[in-house]
Amino acid sequence: MDKMVNRIIQQVKKGDQQAFEGIVELYGGRVYQLTYRMLGNTHEAEDIAQEAFLRAYMNIDRFDTTKKFSTWLYRIATNLAIDRMRKKKPDYYLDAEIRGTEGLTLYSQTAADEKGPDETVAASELKEELQQEIDNLPAKYRSAIILKYIQELSLKEISEILDLPVATVKTRIHRGREALRKRLRNG
Template sequence: MNYVETRLAKLSRGGDRRAFAELVELYKDKIYHLGYRMLNQKQEAEDVVQETFLRVYTNLHRYDENQKFSTWIYRIATNLCIDRLRKRKPSYSIDAEMTDGEGTDWHSMLASDAAGPDEELILSETQQNIREAIQTLPDKYKSVVILRYLHDMSLQEIGDVLDMPVTTVKTRVHRGREFLRKRLDSEYGDKK
């Protein structure tokens, strides 16, 4: 697929609008989900998608065909999200809506063996607890946790996207997980 994306990027750079439309089709949902998970607001996620593709289009001449296109576009989108987070005043909403309206939510991260109604309720509560905890992560941990566990990127890919050493990524993933574990233990551990 990397070859296909690189070819589409080359064609787009040459003015082929259909090739660019194919790139948009390949990545629009992925970028939306990344934006939504990082920003927790539908409108901002949609804005990030538009701004990402605008930047991709205007900077196609800068794309290095020796790197994966996915790394390049995720770097653009992640940086846009981080910029938006920096501009925000710190405010965490536990009551914020967490699904994206298309049926994709944290449920897809959790394994299920066709649980019964009582197990579904417990599973639903667990998912909500995880969602709430992830939203309280400091930004530097939130981005790596989302890329690692929601976008299933390797540590190397995350390092490429965020332009940081793999050792830093590994540390932030570990600290992010520890932050979540402690948060979930303190908030919900006594309810067992």
């Protein structure tokens, strides 16, 4: 996929504006999902995703083709989402009490392949509650948690996206997990 993306990028650099549509088709859903998970609002996520693609297009000459395009694009989207979060609301404190359920983990899964209606509703409620708790994390922890557990990126990729050392990324993921665990236990 990287070779195909690099070919598209070369076309865009040569002035083929239509070629960039291929980039949007390839990454549109993932960039929107990332921004939605960070912002928790459909309209804001759409705006930020669109802005991320616009900035990528405007700055395509700055992209280093020896690196992964997706990492560069996710970095743009993540930074825009973090900026929007900072403008939107103040940071929350890690020791703030928020209701939760005991023993919930980030990715608790049920053993059965098929869920009954009650299990589906309960899982949906837990997922929604977990998303609310993630939304309440400070931006620096929220972005690390989303990139790691929802986007399933490697520590190295997260490090590049957030422009932080891997050790700092590990610390933020750990502290974000601990904050979530603490909030979900304090009901």
